[in-house]
Amino acid sequence: MRALEISNRELLAFMSEATNFAAEYWASLEERPSYPSTSGSETARLFDRPWSGEGRGSKVLDDVRVIAEHVRPCTGRFFGYVAGSGEPVGAVGDFLTSVFNQNTTSWRSAPAAITIERAVIGWLAEAIGCGGFAGSLCGGGSMANLMGLAIAREKALAANEEGARPGVVYASEQVHMSIPKAIALLGLGRSNLRLIPVDADFRLRTDALEAAIASDRKFGNTPVAIVASVGAVATGAIDPLRQIAEIAKSEGIWLHVDGAFGVLAALAVPEKFEGLNLADSISLDAHKWLYQPIDCGCLLYRDRDAARKTFSHSGDYVRVFNQDPGEAFAFFEESIELSRRFRALKLWLSLQYHGREAYREAISRDLLHAQLLADAVRARPELELLAPVPLSAVCFRHRVKSNEAILQRVIARGRVYLSNASINGHFALRACFVNHRTEPANVYEIVSEVIAAADELNA
Amino acid sequence: MRALEISNRELLAFMSEATNFAAEYWASLEERPSYPSTSGSETARLFDRPWSGEGRGSKVLDDVRVIAEHVRPCTGRFFGYVAGSGEPVGAVGDFLTSVFNQNTTSWRSAPAAITIERAVIGWLAEAIGCGGFAGSLCGGGSMANLMGLAIAREKALAANEEGARPGVVYASEQVHMSIPKAIALLGLGRSNLRLIPVDADFRLRTDALEAAIASDRKFGNTPVAIVASVGAVATGAIDPLRQIAEIAKSEGIWLHVDGAFGVLAALAVPEKFEGLNLADSISLDAHKWLYQPIDCGCLLYRDRDAARKTFSHSGDYVRVFNQDPGEAFAFFEESIELSRRFRALKLWLSLQYHGREAYREAISRDLLHAQLLADAVRARPELELLAPVPLSAVCFRHRVKSNEAILQRVIARGRVYLSNASINGHFALRACFVNHRTEPANVYEIVSEVIAAADELNA
Numbered sequence A, B: 001m002r003a004l005e006i007s008n009r010e011l012l013a014f015m016s017e018a019t020n021f022a023a024e025y026w027a028s029l030e031e032r033p034s035y036p037s038t039s040g041s042e043t044a045r046l047f048d049r050p051w052s053g054e055g056r057g058s059k060v061l062d063d064v065r066v067i068a069e070h071v072r073p074c075t076g077r078f079f080g081y082v083a084g085s086g087e088p089v090g091a092v093g094d095f096l097t098s099v100f101n102q103n104t105t106s107w108r109s110a111p112a113a114i115t116i117e118r119a120v121i122g123w124l125a126e127a128i129g130c131g132g133f134a135g136s137l138c139g140g141g142s143m144a145n146l147m148g149l150a151i152a153r154e155k156a157l158a159a160n161e162e163g164a165r166p167g168v169v170y171a172s173e174q175v176h177m178s179i180p181k182a183i184a185l186l187g188l189g190r191s192n193l194r195l196i197p198v199d200a201d202f203r204l205r206t207d208a209l210e211a212a213i214a215s216d217r218k219f220g221n222t223p224v225a226i227v228a229s230v231g232a233v234a235t236g237a238i239d240p241l242r243q244i245a246e247i248a249k250s251e252g253i254w255l256h257v258d259g260a261f262g263v264l265a266a267l268a269v270p271e272k273f274e275g276l277n278l279a280d281s282i283s284l285d286a287h288k289w290l291y292q293p294i295d296c297g298c299l300l301y302r303d304r305d306a307a308r309k310t311f312s313h314s315g316d317y318v319r320v321f322n323q324d325p326g327e328a329f330a331f332f333e334e335s336i337e338l339s340r341r342f343r344a345l346k347l348w349l350s351l352q353y354h355g356r357e358a359y360r361e362a363i364s365r366d367l368l369h370a371q372l373l374a375d376a377v378r379a380r381p382e383l384e385l386l387a388p389v390p391l392s393a394v395c396f397r398h399r400v401k402s403n404e405a406i407l408q409r410v411i412a413r414g415r416v417y418l419s420n421a422s423i424n425g426h427f428a429l430r431a432c433f434v435n436h437r438t439e440p441a442n443v444y445e446i447v448s449e450v451i452a453a454a455d456e457l458n459a
Helices: A008-031 A040-047 A057-068 A090-099 A112-126 A140-158 A176-184 A206-218 A241-251 A263-267 A304-311 A344-354 A356-378 A403-415 A440-458 B008-031 B040-047 B057-068 B088-101 B111-127 B141-159 B178-185 B206-218 B243-252 B264-265 B304-311 B344-354 B356-378 B403-413 B438-458
Strands: A134-138 A168-172 A194-198 A223-229 A253-260 A279-284 A299-300 A384-386 A393-398 A419-423 A427-434 B134-138 B168-172 B193-196 B221-229 B254-258 B283-284 B296-300 B383-385 B393-398 B419-423 B426-432
Touching: A008 A057, A008 A304, A008 B008, A040 A057, A040 B111, A057 B111, A057 B344, A090 A344, A090 B008, A090 B057, A090 B088, A112 A134, A112 A194, A112 A263, A112 A299, A112 A344, A112 B040, A112 B057, A134 A253, A134 B383, A140 A176, A140 A253, A140 A279, A140 A299, A140 A304, A168 A176, A168 A206, A168 B383, A176 A194, A194 A206, A206 A223, A206 A241, A206 B304, A223 A241, A241 A253, A263 A279, A263 A356, A299 A304, A299 B088, A344 A356, A356 A384, A356 A393, A356 A419, A356 A440, A356 B243, A393 A403, A403 A419, A403 A440, A419 B008, B008 B057, B008 B088, B040 B057, B111 B134, B111 B296, B111 B344, B134 B141, B134 B393, B141 B178, B141 B221, B141 B254, B141 B283, B141 B296, B168 B178, B168 B206, B178 B193, B206 B221, B206 B243, B221 B243, B243 B254, B264 B283, B264 B356, B296 B304, B356 B383, B356 B393, B356 B426, B383 B419, B393 B403, B403 B419, B403 B426, B403 B438
Parallel strands: A168 A194, A168 A223, A223 A253, A253 A279, B168 B193, B168 B221, B221 B254, B254 B283
Antiparallel strands: A134 A299, A279 A299, A384 A393, A393 A427, A419 A427, B134 B296, B283 B296, B383 B393, B393 B426, B419 B426
16 A cells, blocks of 8 residues: 555545534534633643654544544634634535635636636625726735735836835724734835824825825825724724725725725625725635635725736746637636635535525624624623724723723633723724624623623622 | 524434535545536636525435535545545544533633643644643634744834734745745735745755845844744745754844644654754644544744733733633633634544544655655656655656646546646646555556546547
């Protein structure tokens, strides 16, 4: 037998054991704590070991059972960050992705996979009212934002021959950390991000944006891009897209929409995203509001030529001879990666398994859950809602007790998981709903757990 | 029932159908053509469709059977590019990765996954003789090279506040396209890549490297990094690591080793990689020479602080409170992504299932297969070997016939798949062995298929 070869019988047994584990694990999620009881020294003791010379065969699945006790379970009671719940059909899709093992970089290297990714890109664009946009899948919102700003930079500065000249990017104070990170990576200069003040609803103030652009023009600085957040990571605030788009258009500046958190809610509440289709590029995360397993980000853009100018650096060994436009297509010419996973397959399977209406309904439920929580917070005199709730993030605080202490205690209690945000100088407790497993009863547990944790602080 | 919910019974049936498909598909690989008989219009007809409102349920697996006929199968007769063969345990690992759906970005968000990724990074570093290096997994070699050069740029120019000043990168003429792509993205300027001539064996000439650095110093240009290729994508040439490392050290320049193709061969032939552990950063691809499903790249580096200075841009909402060094660890502070798949799980399972010796043996077989092909080419008077074979890429040509026509015909015949390269102005046929399914008989088929294709050109 060849090295690494496994008999068909052995492989079927291995897969059967893995899928039985998966079914049991998923079925057990409701009983699991929202955060595991573990520590850094315990995970090191369990998993910090050398690679052994001899194989352990299917006994490696014993490890998987141990791992299950030290992961953060995707229960319906996890409300931290913007963490999608991991839809099981998508997980099977990821398995089949690796069975096919297609380098989804050009039609020539992966015919079906390329065609399916392009179809799925069309579904996503259509779902958010941006039919006709091109794009590609990527690891997540950070990568999508990096690519969007890279295209904007290429368009504004065409700087790649001699080295970047500095250019300026505008975004609200509430902008996600991936934007300054992208600006630094692109060599635009961290100090060239203009943080524009927000209004009382945490939305970018367009008067301040116009003033900032005018000031930069006066000093001879080159605007590269305006970033609109949809929604802002802490509060879900949706920047005023149409007004920003009008400014971008009249100033001739690229408009990138960071929609990693919220833009897919356009499937359920399109009226909140009016003006979105005026953007030049839009990032989104199917592993957030389409509940797919990580990783599944996406960048959409209007102008394929601009993307190609930014990312096309082909070597001889991948040159595509074919002149048929479908067969000559290459994602590596329009995006950052060369080796690319067949990420579209999980979307293809999961989105069709359930259908568009089921996704619309699941997103609507998340939006409803956020309103339920906001109402429940308003109903408790000791709690204070700290921001409006335009999407599904709810920021609130206990008026008296240390909210940092409450948060640590809530997490330690293990029933619900919240994260935190800084809102007008307050340490906020933050719950975010992008979770198809959440029931209304779980929403009310957030309040009862926070109150219980606060009561414990008296003891 | 909630939207997107699936009963346990339904899910088990779905997974069972998917795994039975996978087992049959893997078992059928030997009978499959090395390239599918399809076209751009056919894949469009089959897969270009809208997202339907209603769900199709488990019928979506019918699509998977159709997809299987239009993918590029990972047979033992595929020798194009540097394409790993997709080890099945790794595919099961990718499934479990998505079952757990951990955002492997900080210990807090994914305790077991973080610890396991750090352990696996240790295995990879150890396997190539670089024990003690830190690092992270990423999508592939392009991303790893981008991160390595980003760290080098930060170190040399500390330019992130005001915008990048141009800096110079040195690499051989044989450098992979991901390096110029990274230089452009980082804003260093495409024209600031110095392509250093190679010797007769396609290895970077260190005398020319020294001259280029001296010339840049004279004109006041700032060297940012030297990139050594291990091996060069066309021929597998291994740049002289020790001599380059000595130059890098005496000049105080970051040494990045692009090891995406070849560095994991150090597991089998460490003597070919002498000096590797003097690098500052090293990229490698476990989806190439550890046969893992795409995507599974890695960047290793010596200086964690340099990585943190480059990539750390934390927002409040992810701030880690914990001061235990294990629990405070965050990959997003040392790498480009924020949402990160639990990529290490497939390595954890596959590498332990088979054990290190089996991997060493599989790589040794690939190296042997390359030598068998080189010998077989030398034995045919109508064929010419175009480059030495230090690793597992073999470049050759037919002395008389059009090699471009031969290549198209070989691919159309469907028995073996080759790609191409440009070697000293010749259009080269190129076979690369990173495939645990290849048998020696498949190696000899390369020669017989090329001869048969050439004969067809007479007809």
